[in-house]
Amino acid sequence: MALSCTAIAPALAGEGHNHDAAPAGAEGQASPRVQAHSDLFELVGVVEKGQMTVYLDRYATNEPVANAKIEYEAGSNKGVAAPQPDGTYVVKFDALSKPGELPFSFTVSAGSDTDLLAGELHIEDSHAEEAQAARPWARWAAYGAAALALAAAALFARRQFARRRA
Structure with a gap:
């Protein structure tokens, strides 16, 4: 019986309790995001609470780009991102609060520079994670x-x- 208990003991060890493995990293999941860049611009869109906050920088210098016009298209959703006082831009539509894949294209116009950026947004089903956490x-x-x-x-x-x- 002692032999069978020692054989099963490693199987019962949970994450972070296996001394043969490297320690687990910090837990927690980042918010869903879409990233795209070109020679001119770098764009990151972060989704939280059903809306996307868009951060736009110059690709070469990482300098934030304020007062740009960012048009977006994601499936049947089209529009212009709303500029915010802090230099970010906001995109809102219903599909941002639902799990799934959304291909995005952004047309960025800043001064005399115009560019097309594309990326894919993947939104996980948070209900499964919440059920496990509960x-x-x-x-x-x-x-x-x-x-x-x-x-x-x-x-x-x-x-x-x-x-x-x-």
């Missing part, structure tokens, strides 16, 4: 059930062995 004990309950089943099997085998000897 039940952190579920994994340990499964480990406990497996350990109980193993102990019951070992006890049954021991009794059968003892009956055969007698």
